[in-house]
Each structure stands twice: as structure tokens, then as C-alpha cells.
Amino acid sequence: MKELLQNLAMSIVDRVMAMIPRALPDDDALRKCNIISHRGEHDNRTVMENTLLAFDIARAAGVWGVECDIRWTKDSVPVICHDASTERVFGKDIVIDSVEFADLRSQLPAVPTLEEVVARYSGNTHLMLELKSDPAVNLDVQRRILQKILGNIIPKKDFHVLSLEPELFTVVNFLEPAVLLPVAQTNTSSLSRLSLERNYCGLAGHYLMLGEKIRRQHHAAGQVIGTGFPSSRNCLLREINRGVEWIFSNDAVFLQGKLDAMKASLKS
Template sequence: MSHTLERVLTGLPYRRPDAAALARARIVSHRGERDGRHVCENTIAAFDPAVAAGVPAIEFDVRYTRDDEPVVVHDADLKRVFGRSDVVADSPWSALRAAEPRLPHLASVLERYAGRAHLMIELKTRGSERAETRLAELLAPLVPVRDFHLLSLDTTLFEGATTLPQRCHLPVAKLNLPALFDWARTHDCAGLAGPFALLRGSHIETLHARRALIGSGFVSTPAMCLREIGRGVEWIFTNHAARLQRGLDAARARLATA
């Protein structure tokens, strides 16, 4: 349905982005460049191709192990991605690492990509006080907003990162976009990310007036990417980051030589 809607919307007239809008835009690789078979989401093998392709930002998820270590994984267990029944919160990091070497610790991802890509870190759950202190310690060498943002579908999860400025908090909406839009208007957060089908021009204009950023997902075609940038969207979340980055680079080059 999303792909069909993209074709319909990009077939209609839309505002073409100018050079300034193209320069501001950032592609975000959602869980990396993966195929679901040989390259799994949220792994080094998925992030490396995105960063190598010049994609400026990667998005990934964080959960905590039984011994309070932050690991990069979306689901509560390893079944869907890795075909294993291990539950992250019930397993110590050493056991998870031995069972599935592709599962990265947050420290490994930060060490490899901090400074090379902007890090969009989605919090999937609260942790113990020790776990959340561990998260803060790992992020301490980085500069919030400049180097990373914290994302969450549930704004109460930001309460687990109170040592970080609210300006690095980016709520992510699904069908609850009206509620999170109201939350973003009343909190000193980074802005709002949500489905392109639900984000309205009024949402974008209102948040821009607060100097907040807008993220749109999940975009799959270069044409839809340009449409969203033309609407004032700065962050384009996608499962096809390398392809969209090539399209954005081409659009910038065309305007530069026009």
C-alpha cells in the first residue's frame, strides 16, 4: 500500500526542492542495508554498505541484556532476525554474543560509526538504573544533536536518558501522529518523525516555526524523496538508503550545473 501511495503522490504535481532544501536533507538508513537473508538488519554488515555509499545517518535500535548491557537489536528476542529463541532481557551479553556473533553491542557500533555517520538511536525499552547509566556512559564522548539523536515510539522512554538534553529527543509517530505532534509542540525536543502519508503541511510549518526538524518515513523511491524534501522534510528515513542517496546526489549535481 505504501509503494502504491508513493506512485500516486509522485505522479501528482509537487514542489521541487531548491538547492538549500537539498543541501539540508539527510538520508537515514533504517536498520542498515539488508536483504533479510544474507545480511541481517541492525548489524555491522548492514551498516557498512550504507556508510560506504555516503549515507550520512544510520538508525538502529537498543535494548538491554540481563546484565544491563545495551545491544543493538529491534525485537525482544532473536527469533525473527537470527532464527534463535534467545530473549535479550533474559540473557547475559556473553551468552548472546556466543550464540549470535552478528548481534552488535552498542559500544561496537559507536566505535565504528561515531563521527562517520549521524546516529539515530531508537530506545525500545527502559532499563535498570545501571543499564541506563551504562548507556549514558557510552554516549558521553559524543555531542548530542551534533553526533546523535535518541528516538522512541514511546516518549516516556526518554525519561531513561535524563542526563541528555531534550533537544536530542526525537519522537517517532505511527498512527498516533496527532498525539505526538501535540507532544512535540509542547516539549523542547528535536522535532518529529512520522509516516509520509500522515505528515501534513501544517505539521511541518508549525514545527519549523519552533526550529524543529521533521523526519519522514518510510520512503523508497528517489522521486518520493524529492517530494518530501520539497515539503520541508529534513530527515528521510528509508530501507533503501544507498539508492536514495544516489538520487539525492544526482539532484544536487543537476542544480549545481543548471
């Protein structure tokens, strides 16, 4: 219910933003902008979120990156699933951390492992890996597993790690702070200060929450700003014109088409 209300609110806000005309960005701003498919290109009817198919569709459309969510099975296998349970997306109430991976795979083969995602997209799609709040049964074990999987790809170049809860970054303490991206909800100011103090990668959050003062502070510190979740051309233009580098969207394929068209128009 909470996510439905959030999506409704974002939809209303974006409809308003879509009606406001925006200037065409210059070539430099267009080149700096990267679109990220939030949980892949999905509708949760024919294509489910956080699946290889959803990520494949985004990649095939030329979308720069995909965001996905990491949870842990009972036997410490990191899998890609946003919710603690699979019920909302797949209609089966399987609590991820209560089942072993073999059981999850037999019941829901569409839920990929982190290892499968890294193997499939490393070097061709930037991975935004979000840590979800799971009970750390054995933090050292989880850390070793992540270090092994992520050791096959290059931090910052191939992937970044995100979280709504920066304390979860302890499981990836083998990574430098510049790979880590806090995601703000209503705690924008406090996470902004934390990111600046700890020299994190930058800050992500809804585009209305990350105002100009915060954007300037992070850019002045050499950090990156990521905003979600534009779904219209005019909202995309708003973010590009104010220098936002990473744009997370549930309509990433649509926005990528608009971005590509704008780049092409400047070359012609």
C-alpha cells in the same frame, strides 16, 4: 505479521507516490535533506538489519545517518536489535532480555553492542538511536551505562535518541530535550503537541501522517521533521520540496544516489 502488513501497506502507498511527477528542489532544499538508513542497508537474506555490515554498506554509499534499535540483555548490556526476540531476523528464538551478553554473543555474533556501534561510526555517520520498550530492571544502572557510552560523542552533532514511547526518554534524562525525537504512528497529533510543549528535537513519522499543518508548526518552532519511508525518487522529491530535513528509508543507498545526482546536476 504486523510488520509484514505495515511493509506491504507502505509499499503500495509508495508505488502510488512514485507515479506522481515532482519538481526538482532548489539547491538550499537539497542541502538541508539528510538520508537515514533505517536499520542499515539490509535485505534480511544476505545482509541482516541492525548489523555492522548493514551500517557499513550505508556509510560506504555516503548515507548521512543510520537508525538502530537499543535493547538490553539480562546483564544490562545495550545491544542493537529491533525485536524483543532474534527469531525474525536470525531464525533463532533468543529473547534478548532473558540472556546474558556473553551467551548472546556466542550464539549470534552479528548482533552488535551499542558501544561497538558508537566506536565504529562516531564522527562519520549520524546515529539515530531508538529506545525500545524493555523492562527497566534497574533504571539507574541503565542510565549510567548509556551516559558513559554516549559521553564519548556529541549530542545533536553526532546522534539523536528516538522512541515510539516518549516516557522511555527518562533513561536518557542526562540529555537535553533537543536531542530527543518522538516517533509517531497513529498518535501523530498528541505526540506533536508533546514535542512542542517539551521542546524536543521535533517529530518523526510516516510521510502521509505528518501533514503540512504539523510540519509548519514544528518548523515555526525551530524543530525538525523526519519522515519515513520513501523508496522512490518522486517520493523523495515530495519530501524535499516540502522542507523535510530527515528522511528515513529502507532504500537509503538508492535514495542517496538520487540525492547526490540531483546535487551534481545543479552544479553543472
